[in-house]
Amino acid sequence: MKNHGFGKLVTFLNQLEQERISYTLSHHRDQTIMVNVAVAGEQWEVEFFEDGSVEVERFVSNAKINGEEVFSELFAMYSDSKSHSAKLTQNAKFTTTT
Known part of the structure; x- marks a missing residue:
């Protein structure tokens, strides 16, 4: 059976919920689901691909208002x-x- 990224996505979402870290889901590219996580001073964009690969991009604040x-x-x-x-x-x- 072909390994899909769905299992990794569900595991990640379960862990976020267990740790009470809020997130939103979005879909911007073919064959991916993005999890957007905003925590104090950072934003994470985690993309799960259909083939099981994962890309993470972090944006860190400079703390300047x-x-x-x-x-x-x-x-x-x-x-x-x-x-x-x-x-x-x-x-x-x-x-x-x-």
Whole structure:
């Protein structure tokens, strides 16, 4: 019988639940299921492939907290139209409601 990654996935999910570590599941690539784990200062993306292989990517925080001023960096770096986003960011007001 062919070895599938489903057993590894279920074992991992059971261990997360046993340790009371919250997670979400997502599906972004063919033949994979991703487990997203967010813990203090880190985010883990664990992908289980149909063939039994596993890929883990960790994102570790630098512990620096920013304010809304960094929104301009987000839009400048990742917008489809950089010139449009720069104007939008300069004119935008970000407010919170309570």
